[in-house]
Amino acid sequence: MTRAIVLRRQGGPEVLAEEDHDPGRPGPGEIRARVTAAGVNFHDVYVRSGLYRTLPLPGVPGIEAAGVVEAVGEGVAGWAPGDRLAWVTRGYGGYAQAAVIPAALALRLPEGVSDVEAAALTLKGLTARMLVKDAWPLEAGQVALVHAGAGGVGQILVRWARALGAEVIATVGSPAKAEVARACGADHVVLYREEDFVARVREITGGRGVDVAYDSVGKDTFEGSLDCLARLGRLVNFGQSSGAVAPLEVSRLFKGSNSLARPSVFAYLADPWRAEAMAADLFAAIEAGVARTRVERELPLAEAAEAHRLLESRTLAGAVVLRP
Ligand SMILES: NC(=O)c1ccc[n+]([C@@H]2O[C@H](COP(=O)([O-])OP(=O)(O)OC[C@H]3O[C@@H](n4cnc5c(N)ncnc54)[C@H](OP(=O)(O)O)[C@@H]3O)[C@@H](O)[C@H]2O)c1
Missing domain, CATH: 3.40.50.720 (NAD(P)-binding Rossmann-like Domain)
Incomplete structure:
Protein backbone atom coordinates (compact mmCIF):
# COMPACT_ATOMS: atom_id res chain seq x y z
CA MET A 1 0.00 0.00 0.00
CA THR A 2 1.21 3.50 -0.81
CA ARG A 3 0.02 6.95 0.27
CA ALA A 4 -1.82 9.48 -1.88
CA ILE A 5 -3.92 12.61 -1.63
CA VAL A 6 -7.50 11.47 -2.24
CA LEU A 7 -10.07 14.08 -3.19
CA ARG A 8 -13.48 12.99 -1.86
CA ARG A 9 -15.33 16.28 -2.37
CA GLN A 10 -14.54 19.59 -4.02
CA GLY A 11 -13.79 22.60 -1.82
CA GLY A 12 -11.01 24.59 -0.20
CA PRO A 13 -7.42 23.38 0.28
CA GLU A 14 -8.49 21.46 3.43
CA VAL A 15 -10.20 18.79 1.28
CA LEU A 16 -6.73 17.57 0.20
CA ALA A 17 -6.14 14.75 2.72
CA GLU A 18 -3.57 11.95 2.60
CA GLU A 19 -4.80 8.35 2.68
CA ASP A 20 -3.64 4.82 1.90
CA HIS A 21 -4.02 4.18 -1.80
CA ASP A 22 -3.13 1.35 -4.17
CA PRO A 23 -2.76 2.48 -7.78
CA GLY A 24 -2.72 -1.18 -8.89
CA ARG A 25 -0.57 -3.04 -11.38
CA PRO A 26 0.09 -1.66 -14.85
CA GLY A 27 -2.27 -3.07 -17.48
CA PRO A 28 -1.42 -3.52 -21.17
CA GLY A 29 0.30 -0.39 -22.50
CA GLU A 30 0.76 1.08 -19.01
CA ILE A 31 3.65 1.91 -16.70
CA ARG A 32 3.65 1.93 -12.91
CA ALA A 33 6.01 4.61 -11.57
CA ARG A 34 7.28 5.59 -8.15
CA VAL A 35 6.58 9.31 -7.87
CA THR A 36 9.59 11.25 -6.56
CA ALA A 37 8.27 14.78 -7.22
CA ALA A 38 4.82 16.07 -8.19
CA GLY A 39 4.16 19.45 -9.77
CA VAL A 40 1.50 21.76 -8.32
CA ASN A 41 -0.44 23.83 -10.86
CA PHE A 42 -3.39 26.18 -11.08
CA HIS A 43 -5.15 23.41 -13.00
CA ASP A 44 -5.04 21.34 -9.76
CA VAL A 45 -6.61 24.24 -7.86
CA TYR A 46 -9.51 24.28 -10.33
CA VAL A 47 -9.93 20.48 -10.04
CA ARG A 48 -9.96 20.79 -6.25
CA SER A 49 -12.35 23.76 -6.12
CA GLY A 50 -14.82 22.28 -8.61
CA LEU A 51 -14.32 24.84 -11.39
CA TYR A 52 -13.11 21.86 -13.45
CA ARG A 53 -15.10 18.64 -12.97
CA THR A 54 -12.57 16.50 -14.82
CA LEU A 55 -11.52 14.15 -11.98
CA PRO A 56 -14.13 11.53 -11.02
CA LEU A 57 -14.44 11.45 -7.19
CA PRO A 58 -13.03 9.98 -5.12
CA GLY A 59 -9.83 10.43 -7.06
CA VAL A 60 -6.16 11.31 -6.78
CA PRO A 61 -5.40 14.77 -8.21
CA GLY A 62 -2.10 15.90 -9.71
CA ILE A 63 -1.64 16.56 -13.40
CA GLU A 64 2.16 16.16 -13.64
CA ALA A 65 4.90 14.28 -11.87
CA ALA A 66 8.35 12.80 -12.23
CA GLY A 67 9.74 9.53 -10.96
CA VAL A 68 11.14 6.12 -11.72
CA VAL A 69 9.57 3.18 -13.57
CA GLU A 70 8.66 0.37 -11.15
CA ALA A 71 6.93 -2.02 -13.57
CA VAL A 72 5.72 -2.11 -17.15
CA GLY A 73 2.55 -3.71 -18.52
CA GLU A 74 2.17 -6.04 -21.46
CA GLY A 75 3.22 -4.60 -24.81
CA VAL A 76 5.24 -1.70 -23.42
CA ALA A 77 8.46 -1.36 -25.38
CA GLY A 78 11.42 0.88 -24.62
CA TRP A 79 10.80 1.28 -20.89
CA ALA A 80 12.24 -0.80 -18.04
CA PRO A 81 12.23 -0.64 -14.23
CA GLY A 82 14.66 2.02 -13.05
CA ASP A 83 14.17 4.37 -16.01
CA ARG A 84 13.57 8.00 -15.05
CA LEU A 85 10.49 9.69 -16.48
CA ALA A 86 8.09 12.61 -16.24
CA TRP A 87 4.50 12.89 -17.41
CA VAL A 88 1.52 15.17 -17.76
CA THR A 89 -1.89 13.50 -17.72
CA ARG A 90 -5.48 14.51 -17.48
CA GLY A 91 -6.01 11.05 -15.97
CA TYR A 92 -4.42 12.76 -12.88
CA GLY A 93 -2.91 10.72 -10.01
CA GLY A 94 0.34 12.66 -9.51
CA TYR A 95 -0.22 13.55 -5.81
CA ALA A 96 0.82 10.05 -4.75
CA GLN A 97 3.78 7.85 -3.93
CA ALA A 98 3.01 5.70 -6.98
CA ALA A 99 0.95 6.08 -10.14
CA VAL A 100 -0.08 4.04 -13.18
CA ILE A 101 0.03 5.98 -16.46
CA PRO A 102 -0.33 5.17 -20.16
CA ALA A 103 3.18 4.46 -21.52
CA ALA A 104 2.37 6.78 -24.43
CA LEU A 105 2.51 9.74 -22.02
CA ALA A 106 5.90 8.89 -20.52
CA LEU A 107 8.65 11.40 -21.28
CA ARG A 108 12.23 10.19 -20.81
CA LEU A 109 14.21 12.49 -18.51
CA PRO A 110 17.66 13.48 -19.69
CA GLU A 111 20.57 13.17 -17.20
CA GLY A 112 20.82 16.91 -16.79
CA VAL A 113 17.23 17.39 -15.61
CA SER A 114 16.51 16.57 -11.95
CA ASP A 115 13.22 15.09 -10.74
CA VAL A 116 12.32 18.33 -8.94
CA GLU A 117 13.07 20.40 -12.05
CA ALA A 118 10.96 18.04 -14.14
CA ALA A 119 8.03 18.29 -11.71
CA ALA A 120 8.32 22.07 -11.59
CA LEU A 121 8.84 22.53 -15.29
CA THR A 122 7.16 19.90 -17.42
CA ALA A 267 -4.78 20.07 -27.32
CA TYR A 268 -1.16 20.34 -28.47
CA LEU A 269 -0.05 17.29 -26.47
CA ALA A 270 -2.88 15.15 -27.89
CA ASP A 271 -0.82 14.24 -30.98
CA PRO A 272 2.04 11.96 -29.82
CA TRP A 273 4.43 13.21 -32.56
CA ARG A 274 3.87 16.81 -31.46
CA ALA A 275 4.13 15.98 -27.76
CA GLU A 276 7.49 14.30 -28.40
CA ALA A 277 8.80 17.28 -30.35
CA MET A 278 7.59 19.69 -27.66
CA ALA A 279 9.20 17.64 -24.89
CA ALA A 280 12.49 17.40 -26.81
CA ASP A 281 12.48 21.19 -27.22
CA LEU A 282 11.64 21.71 -23.57
CA PHE A 283 14.28 19.38 -22.15
CA ALA A 284 16.90 20.93 -24.44
CA ALA A 285 15.80 24.36 -23.20
CA ILE A 286 16.01 23.20 -19.56
CA GLU A 287 19.52 21.82 -20.10
CA ALA A 288 20.55 25.04 -21.86
CA GLY A 289 19.28 27.05 -18.87
CA VAL A 290 16.63 28.79 -21.02
CA ALA A 291 13.64 27.10 -19.41
CA ARG A 292 14.02 27.71 -15.69
CA THR A 293 11.74 28.66 -12.86
CA ARG A 294 12.51 29.13 -9.18
CA VAL A 295 11.33 26.27 -7.01
CA GLU A 296 10.03 28.29 -4.08
CA ARG A 297 8.98 25.37 -1.89
CA GLU A 298 9.36 21.59 -1.73
CA LEU A 299 6.73 20.11 0.58
CA PRO A 300 5.89 16.57 1.73
CA LEU A 301 2.81 14.99 0.14
CA ALA A 302 0.79 15.42 3.35
CA GLU A 303 1.15 19.21 2.93
CA ALA A 304 -0.64 19.37 -0.42
CA ALA A 305 -3.24 21.71 1.15
CA GLU A 306 -0.48 24.15 2.13
CA ALA A 307 0.91 23.94 -1.42
CA HIS A 308 -2.49 25.02 -2.78
CA ARG A 309 -2.80 27.81 -0.20
CA LEU A 310 0.59 29.12 -1.26
CA LEU A 311 -0.26 28.95 -4.97
CA GLU A 312 -3.53 30.81 -4.45
CA SER A 313 -2.02 33.36 -2.04
CA ARG A 314 -0.30 35.24 -4.86
CA THR A 315 2.85 35.32 -2.72
CA LEU A 316 4.92 32.75 -4.62
CA ALA A 317 7.51 33.82 -7.15
CA GLY A 318 8.02 30.42 -8.73
CA ALA A 319 6.89 26.84 -8.41
CA VAL A 320 5.92 24.61 -5.50
CA VAL A 321 6.64 20.89 -5.70
CA LEU A 322 5.42 17.96 -3.57
CA ARG A 323 7.96 15.28 -2.56
CA PRO A 324 6.04 12.03 -1.92
N1 LIG B 1 -3.66 27.11 -21.30
C1 LIG B 1 -2.89 26.18 -20.85
O1 LIG B 1 -2.68 25.17 -21.48
C2 LIG B 1 -2.22 26.35 -19.51
C3 LIG B 1 -1.26 25.42 -19.06
C4 LIG B 1 -0.64 25.65 -17.83
C5 LIG B 1 -0.98 26.76 -17.06
N2 LIG B 1 -1.94 27.61 -17.52
C6 LIG B 1 -2.32 28.79 -16.74
O2 LIG B 1 -1.18 29.59 -16.54
C7 LIG B 1 -1.35 30.37 -15.38
C8 LIG B 1 -0.09 30.34 -14.55
O3 LIG B 1 0.03 29.09 -13.90
P1 LIG B 1 1.13 28.86 -12.77
O4 LIG B 1 0.84 27.51 -12.19
O5 LIG B 1 2.46 29.16 -13.32
O6 LIG B 1 0.72 29.95 -11.69
P2 LIG B 1 1.52 31.29 -11.29
O7 LIG B 1 1.67 32.15 -12.50
O8 LIG B 1 2.74 30.92 -10.54
O9 LIG B 1 0.51 31.94 -10.29
C9 LIG B 1 -0.50 32.80 -10.74
C10 LIG B 1 -0.06 34.27 -10.69
O10 LIG B 1 -1.09 35.03 -11.28
C11 LIG B 1 -1.08 36.31 -10.73
N3 LIG B 1 -2.44 36.72 -10.33
C12 LIG B 1 -3.07 37.83 -10.77
N4 LIG B 1 -4.27 37.95 -10.21
C13 LIG B 1 -4.41 36.89 -9.37
C14 LIG B 1 -5.45 36.47 -8.49
N5 LIG B 1 -6.59 37.18 -8.37
N6 LIG B 1 -5.26 35.34 -7.78
C15 LIG B 1 -4.13 34.61 -7.89
N7 LIG B 1 -3.11 34.97 -8.73
C16 LIG B 1 -3.25 36.10 -9.44
C17 LIG B 1 -0.14 36.29 -9.53
O11 LIG B 1 1.08 36.93 -9.91
P3 LIG B 1 1.28 38.49 -9.56
O12 LIG B 1 1.24 38.59 -8.07
O13 LIG B 1 2.59 38.81 -10.14
O14 LIG B 1 0.13 39.19 -10.21
C18 LIG B 1 0.09 34.81 -9.29
O15 LIG B 1 1.35 34.55 -8.71
C19 LIG B 1 -2.61 29.86 -14.69
O16 LIG B 1 -3.68 30.73 -14.98
C20 LIG B 1 -2.84 28.51 -15.34
O17 LIG B 1 -4.18 28.11 -15.32
C21 LIG B 1 -2.55 27.42 -18.71
Missing part, protein backbone atom coordinates in the same frame (compact mmCIF):
# COMPACT_ATOMS: atom_id res chain seq x y z
CA LEU A 123 3.60 21.25 -17.68
CA LYS A 124 4.66 24.88 -17.22
CA GLY A 125 7.54 24.54 -19.67
CA LEU A 126 5.47 22.75 -22.31
CA THR A 127 2.96 25.57 -21.93
CA ALA A 128 5.66 28.21 -22.41
CA ARG A 129 6.96 26.30 -25.42
CA MET A 130 3.45 26.19 -26.95
CA LEU A 131 3.10 29.92 -26.36
CA VAL A 132 6.36 31.06 -27.98
CA LYS A 133 6.38 28.57 -30.86
CA ASP A 134 2.74 27.82 -31.73
CA ALA A 135 0.22 30.25 -30.26
CA TRP A 136 2.32 33.15 -31.58
CA PRO A 137 5.65 32.13 -33.13
CA LEU A 138 7.81 34.77 -31.51
CA GLU A 139 10.52 36.39 -33.61
CA ALA A 140 13.60 38.40 -32.71
CA GLY A 141 12.84 42.10 -32.43
CA GLN A 142 9.16 41.63 -31.58
CA VAL A 143 7.75 43.03 -28.35
CA ALA A 144 5.96 40.65 -25.98
CA LEU A 145 3.87 41.48 -22.93
CA VAL A 146 3.96 38.74 -20.27
CA HIS A 147 1.51 39.07 -17.40
CA ALA A 148 2.42 37.49 -14.04
CA GLY A 149 6.01 37.43 -15.29
CA ALA A 150 7.36 36.15 -11.97
CA GLY A 151 4.92 33.21 -11.83
CA GLY A 152 5.70 29.58 -12.55
CA VAL A 153 4.87 29.75 -16.27
CA GLY A 154 5.74 33.46 -16.39
CA GLN A 155 9.43 33.03 -15.49
CA ILE A 156 9.95 30.38 -18.16
CA LEU A 157 8.08 32.47 -20.69
CA VAL A 158 10.14 35.60 -20.00
CA ARG A 159 13.41 33.65 -20.31
CA TRP A 160 12.32 31.84 -23.48
CA ALA A 161 11.02 34.99 -25.15
CA ARG A 162 14.32 36.76 -24.38
CA ALA A 163 16.30 33.80 -25.70
CA LEU A 164 14.38 34.15 -28.98
CA GLY A 165 15.44 37.78 -29.17
CA ALA A 166 12.14 39.41 -28.23
CA GLU A 167 11.85 42.53 -26.08
CA VAL A 168 9.84 41.60 -22.98
CA ILE A 169 7.56 43.73 -20.84
CA ALA A 170 6.57 41.78 -17.73
CA THR A 171 3.82 42.70 -15.28
CA VAL A 172 4.13 41.58 -11.66
CA GLY A 173 2.23 41.99 -8.40
CA SER A 174 4.98 43.21 -6.05
CA PRO A 175 8.45 44.83 -5.97
CA ALA A 176 9.99 41.50 -4.86
CA LYS A 177 8.46 39.82 -7.91
CA ALA A 178 9.79 42.66 -10.06
CA GLU A 179 13.32 41.60 -9.05
CA VAL A 180 12.53 38.02 -10.03
CA ALA A 181 11.19 39.04 -13.45
CA ARG A 182 14.26 41.24 -14.02
CA ALA A 183 16.54 38.34 -13.08
CA CYS A 184 14.77 36.30 -15.77
CA GLY A 185 15.76 38.95 -18.28
CA ALA A 186 12.62 41.11 -18.60
CA ASP A 187 13.56 44.39 -20.31
CA HIS A 188 10.78 46.33 -18.57
CA VAL A 189 8.76 45.47 -15.48
CA VAL A 190 5.39 47.00 -14.62
CA LEU A 191 3.81 46.77 -11.16
CA TYR A 192 0.28 46.30 -12.46
CA ARG A 193 -1.38 46.56 -9.04
CA GLU A 194 -0.04 50.11 -8.69
CA GLU A 195 0.38 51.34 -12.26
CA ASP A 196 -1.91 51.47 -15.29
CA PHE A 197 -0.18 48.79 -17.37
CA VAL A 198 -1.82 49.92 -20.64
CA ALA A 199 -0.43 53.44 -20.24
CA ARG A 200 3.00 52.05 -19.33
CA VAL A 201 3.05 49.72 -22.35
CA ARG A 202 2.11 52.61 -24.65
CA GLU A 203 4.89 54.70 -23.10
CA ILE A 204 7.53 51.94 -23.35
CA THR A 205 6.66 51.13 -26.97
CA GLY A 206 6.36 54.78 -28.06
CA GLY A 207 2.64 54.31 -28.70
CA ARG A 208 3.05 51.30 -31.01
CA GLY A 209 1.92 48.56 -28.63
CA VAL A 210 3.06 44.95 -28.38
CA ASP A 211 3.13 42.24 -31.03
CA VAL A 212 1.83 39.68 -28.59
CA ALA A 213 0.27 39.81 -25.13
CA TYR A 214 0.56 36.52 -23.21
CA ASP A 215 -2.20 36.76 -20.62
CA SER A 216 -2.77 34.09 -17.94
CA VAL A 217 -4.45 36.47 -15.49
CA GLY A 218 -7.75 36.68 -17.39
CA LYS A 219 -10.57 38.75 -15.91
CA ASP A 220 -8.50 41.63 -14.47
CA THR A 221 -6.17 42.09 -17.48
CA PHE A 222 -7.98 40.87 -20.60
CA GLU A 223 -9.44 44.22 -21.72
CA GLY A 224 -6.18 46.03 -21.02
CA SER A 225 -4.21 43.40 -22.91
CA LEU A 226 -6.38 44.03 -25.98
CA ASP A 227 -5.68 47.74 -25.63
CA CYS A 228 -1.92 47.05 -25.56
CA LEU A 229 -1.81 45.33 -28.97
CA ALA A 230 0.04 46.80 -31.92
CA ARG A 231 -1.54 46.64 -35.37
CA LEU A 232 -1.74 42.92 -36.37
CA GLY A 233 -0.86 41.93 -32.81
CA ARG A 234 -2.30 38.92 -31.03
CA LEU A 235 -3.73 38.43 -27.55
CA VAL A 236 -2.95 34.93 -26.31
CA ASN A 237 -5.17 34.31 -23.31
CA PHE A 238 -4.01 31.09 -21.69
CA GLY A 239 -5.33 31.26 -18.15
CA GLN A 240 -7.66 32.94 -15.68
CA SER A 241 -5.83 33.28 -12.37
CA SER A 242 -8.01 36.31 -11.47
CA GLY A 243 -11.28 34.85 -12.79
CA ALA A 244 -13.09 34.05 -16.03
CA VAL A 245 -12.91 36.50 -18.94
CA ALA A 246 -16.14 38.31 -19.91
CA PRO A 247 -17.59 37.61 -23.39
CA LEU A 248 -15.86 39.51 -26.20
CA GLU A 249 -17.46 41.59 -28.95
CA VAL A 250 -15.54 40.22 -31.95
CA SER A 251 -15.62 43.56 -33.76
CA ARG A 252 -13.21 44.85 -31.07
CA LEU A 253 -10.47 43.07 -33.04
CA PHE A 254 -11.23 44.81 -36.33
CA LYS A 255 -9.60 48.21 -35.87
CA GLY A 256 -6.08 46.87 -35.30
CA SER A 257 -6.67 43.74 -37.38
CA ASN A 258 -5.88 41.84 -34.18
CA SER A 259 -6.35 38.20 -33.34
CA LEU A 260 -7.14 36.22 -30.24
CA ALA A 261 -5.95 32.75 -29.29
CA ARG A 262 -7.13 30.70 -26.33
CA PRO A 263 -4.76 27.72 -26.47
CA SER A 264 -4.72 24.65 -24.25
CA VAL A 265 -1.48 22.74 -23.91
CA PHE A 266 -3.48 19.51 -23.81
